[in-house]
Amino acid sequence: MLEIDPESGAVTGTREVLRLQDGIPDGACMDAEGNFWITVVGPGKVLRFSAAGRILETRSLPVT
Known part of the structure; x- marks a missing residue:
């Protein structure tokens, strides 16, 4: 589960959803x-x- 520490702004609990072989995600x-x-x-x-x-x-x- 994604959590954000309100004091430091640190984000924890993330996971990779996808990895693109080429190109840049945009939206x-x-x-x-x-x-x-x-x-x-x-x-x-x-x-x-x-x-x-x-x-x-x-x-x-x-x-492109």
Whole structure:
């Protein structure tokens, strides 16, 4: 569970959700089904992940 110490500002209880092989993440959201969407600058993609972290969909964009 994510916790923030109000005095020091230290964040604990984090975990890595995903690691991109290429590109830079730029914007993310959750949809009504609990899937995680993220845009990736560089390869020009939007990725949709399940709550378990599996890629469900990749959409290519006409931009980098």
